[in-house]
Amino acid sequence: MRLADVIDVFIAGDWGNESPSEETPNAVYCVRGADIVPISIGEFGDIPLRYVSDKSFEEKTLRAGDMIVEKSGGSPTQSTGRVSYVSEALITEKGAVVCTNFCVAFRVKTGWNPYFVYQYWNHIYNNNIFFNFEGKTSGLKNLQLDNALKAIEIPDYTLEQQNRIAETLLKIEQKVLLNRAINHNLEAMAKQLYDYWFVQFDFPDENGKPYKSSGGKMVWNEKLKREIPKNWHSDNICLIADILSGGTPSKRINEYWNYGHIPFFGPTDYNGSMFQLQTVDKITESGLQHCSSSLFEENTIIITARGSIGKLVIVGTPMAMNQSCYALKSKNEEYEYLYFLTIQLIESLKTKGSGSVFKSIIASDIENTMLCVANKGIISLFCDKVSPIMRQIKKNTQEMIHLTKQRDELLPLLMNGQVSVNYDLADD
Template sequence: MTSWRERTLGEVVGLQRGYDLTADDRAEGTVPVMGAAGHNGYHNEAKVSAPGIVVGRSGGSFGQVHFCETDFWPHNTAMFVTDFKGNDPYFVFYLLKLLNFDSLNSGSAQPSLNRNYLYPVKAMVPCPADQVNVVSIIRKIDQKIALNNKINAELEAMAKLIYDYWFVQFDFPDENDNPYKSSGGKMVWCDQLKREIPEGWQASSVLKVSDIVGGGTPKKQVDEYWNGDVLFFTPTDAPDQCYCHKTEDAITDLGLKKSSAKLLPPNTTILTARGSVGKAVLCGSEMAMNQSCYALVPKDSEAFVHCFFLAKNLVEHLRVKATGSVFNSIISSDIESTKLAIPKSELVQKYSKLANPMFQKIECLSRENIELAKLRDWLLPMLMNGQVTVGDRVLFSDKNEARALHEPAIGIDADL
């Protein structure tokens, strides 16, 4: 640690409040707008050259730190780095992520961040040349997580494209492998849907292909019902991607037994009915859920991807139906009464053979990302305070103990 010195944050970085930009002032463009919660849209003008860092300065995103690798517009809900003062931008990013911003709150009822509260904070900082080495392994982990997320997004988009082509546009392969509707496949008028659908299809609710399950919450005041091994999903647990593998709360087997909550099997689709209304999420493992959700358990377990996209289709129908009023909840009668075009089971089975491997890969990479994030979060504080250093494929601690980083099962590519 010979290059490490105690420095104030003001010696390491310069910060400034972002710029005002109302919705009316935004112009169509490709420049990211970076606010307290990260990327929140685009504009046609950049105020800051890449690379850049923003820190949420108020509200619910107070203290959130985000990195931007392209020129951007820093929004006034955040502060941004104006000067890295010769330091490695990625090192500064990880250093800021380790700060306890709760102790730096300059507001009262509303959390608020003032750079004058940040500048006196002291931290151990190596010389710029060593900073790159310190964060190299963390960057590799984050790059692998980002790559996995990109692969997952592309796989989901591919499965959705096929779904839309087959079940929305009705151009599924006919007996000659030609697109059904475009090739003149027979269409019949459906009074319930007020449109034509392929012959042999029917108008029905999602209950034709799935069972609906409601949620419930064990009594909060009974300690024996909580902090168990059963994942307990609520709308706030809905991830950005399709699979949910972790929840903020967990309940015990007794809590499950003493409430109306049910244990849902993997690949069940959960629909959020209140709060963040209309999100569709697949269970990555067995879990229960609260009463602000409904679950759709596919009657054919192999048809879970079709059920997932059908649930999303249902939500879009409900949004359209709610035009002119507030779409703030889903009730069971909405699910039961909304008619959709339900295909023949043979076609769903054919689709499942294509889509299921894609979603199995998504599920696998989602689990991998959880383990990668755990590894990153375990290593980060030790690397950033000099407790361990990065050698050539080996991490060394101050006690001269070595922990070799061979090609790990989680798959960090040394050349990523």
């Protein structure tokens, strides 16, 4: 069979309007290509809210089990054809969901398990099959979807076989999502401690009591226009970190990209994880030598400055980055405090830009933003407290990557009968 044989109906996209009107009164969340990766890991927060007509709302609202395919976009190492699964969780959290015009959604026929088809599509995509079905229009790559669907094969499994395979893969997926939920809770714990110490100023005094609540001395700071603890500083983040920039090697020179092994970070790689351990694009040693980005060490903080603005990640493995980002490298290797201080920096920049569109961050924005910076002893104590939490978050993230790799490698083995699952053991 071919992929075309399993599809019951296509649902076109609609970008709608930013605000409601008489013609477009219906609120929907519109899935873009940029949302495909976050949705796959259970992150729905950045899907934009749009407004569509009654006709579009009736005809284009998606339901659980539908799939969204990216028709335009991609990069030299990433083809079009990425797919997103519309889960019950997505519908429960967002309600009405459509896809953008650069995507198209489809629904499978009766007798096909949609989650099985979704995972099989991912298997095809990960094997770079969709590169064979791309054309270019004005520099933008477009998926020749009809040709792909008519050409790409899919085994004619019974629904029972599909269900067993889907159930096995779903169990791995659920473990990945559980790890992510644990990481969110761990990060919230570390953030709560940071706020208690560095926002409320109730860090331990010399007697181990909460500083401000126990009457610790506070002094007026003219730069910040508020009181801060004695011996703390009003300065920009450069007091404790160096600002570093990125750059992209020419995409017209193949030796900079082909068979690259150095992760190359851009804003679209952000997926909600605290630690960034892998990227879609990779460059070669030659590519690194011919761009203005350094190879950033582990525990460097990256800020996305254009595109998805103000997102933060901690470098979990050495990587380079493009010019749409800045990096902050702690001068004392105390990245834990720097990470949360950078969150305060972004919040301050957003507050200052509240009267206008927050379109980008430039180096002078970072350098001209005054922050309350703690003294060295309190910073070190905080880092000692939260470093086990941060290490566990990184460990969980590594496990998620391994599980995802295992899931992707397991699908073809399950499909051709090379492996089977002992469900008695699995249930234990």
